[in-house]
Amino acid sequence: MSTPIRTRYLPSPTGPFHVGGARTALFNYLYAKKHGGKFILRIEDTDLKRSKPEYEKDILESLSWLGIEWDEGPTLANSYETRSHKEKGGFGPYRQSERAQLPESSYKKYLQKLLKEGKAFYCFHSGKELKEERDTLLNAKKLPIHICEYRSLTLAEQETLKDTTSEYIIRFKTPLEQTISFKDEIRGELSFASDLIGDFSIARKDFWPLYNFAVVADDEEMKITHVIRGEDHIPNTPKQILLIEALGFRVPIYAHIPLILGQDRSKMSKRHGDTSVNEYRAQGYLPEAIFNFIALLGWNPGAGDNREILSKEELIREFSLAHVQKSGAIFDVQKLDWMNGEYIRAKSVAELARLCKPYLEEFLASSVSPQHSNILENVGMSDALIRDDYFKKIVMLEQPRLKKLSEIGERAEYFFRKPEYDRELLRWKNMADEELTKSLTFSKDIIESRITNHESRLEVEKTFFDAIGKSDKGKILWPLRVALTGKKASPGPFEIIEIMGIKKAGEYLDSALKKFG
């Protein structure tokens, strides 16, 4: 019996939750699910100055929205503020700050062990001294690491010094002249010289744990078997392995995945603007599309499998670390747009309408400018009264055109308020004014007197084509379509009439005609 697989994702709630983090979480999730293991969410919030409850909430909500469910960790009910300890899993608490505050914290236990065995020590250099040393080394073009003089003091000597000053910190006594190597599941054998690491800090004087140490302690306590994280953590790995060995823990399996890069090829981060999951959500990207898209960023199903649209279940089934790319991938929004469109087209109309409705309402409510309001004539349909059956028909029309849900407002606006007309846009090719007026009047005539049942698109279409005869269809249909929509691009006029009805269509044509006196 092999040990059950346990993967984890450790976000730090110090800013909006980004797609890079979501991808790391996703890979851990896919790997765990593929092998019937557990995916653990642990919050790295020991940096109390920067960690914020709202950021943690953002992480939890974004992950849930994406469908990346964690088997253990904080829950949305267990908010950062209330600290109600409604967590899932038996290895809690899952917030580092809470673990550190436990009366018999494991951090303290392990720290004391290291100190006692002479594997860690108190460093009494002041922050100023450290900074100066660092600057000197940097200026001399040397590696800015700290190999501390206090490392060789006995514990008793250190305890004595503790009485003389309050400025000290706990460091790991990094063994010299050693090579630390480990196998990365994606990159193979990696090795590092211990001399280049220095005596790194592991805890503050009050035993408050620092990152590298905290990770090692918690991974042990939570029985983590696989560490799947961004390649920016490769340099941390030898430090963590040194700690693991000093504490006699088991070394987990490592896999360092490539970074997601911004358009400028640098690590995607805050400076790249709208990269937060929330922002994509607000713009109307579907969670399934983002899930699918980020899974394919740095990973593919492998040899000869050209599928790109893959469901969550398929992704879990196909996932393997062996097919993870080694080099970083640029987040290409254009391709995301395409994929989102694919998912939109795959939706049922009812579902899509439900998803689009808030975007439409928001658009109609927010885009009423003073200059706009006088044309906001109520054409038999008040904004507050968007009937579902009516809206569904509109959505059906826009479905093949939509890339993001947020586009629905702009695209379907004319169904709810009369458009503003641009004289030149109404004109088909070089049509003269009289010709244009004739065309619009012609359409108005047909609509008002010849169509008996506008709900039959076939009838509308046939009536029009019978009347137009063999003459240039563009002369009639282009001005009609623009009169109906006010836009240079839109669905066809017959489909629009079918939905908006002859009354409103007639009124729109009247307005368009007024442009030409």
Add this chain to the structure above:
RNA sequence: GCCGCUAUCUUCUAAUUGGCCAGGAAACCGGGCUUUCAAUCCGGUAAUACGGGUUCGAUCCCCGUUGGCGGCGCCA
């Protein structure tokens, strides 16, 4: 600066342990369908960073160069 990772079209990527014309998708361009825009169908442009090896044969293995990225905190 030092250490590490990495290198196939503009972008994401494929190429059974070295072997067809280097394949797919997005984007772009052209065409069909069309009043427009989409959707859809057909077609097209476009890449193994460079230099050495090893080999009958290298995108693949080795070395070097160059480029890109990451890390070097009492942050995580």
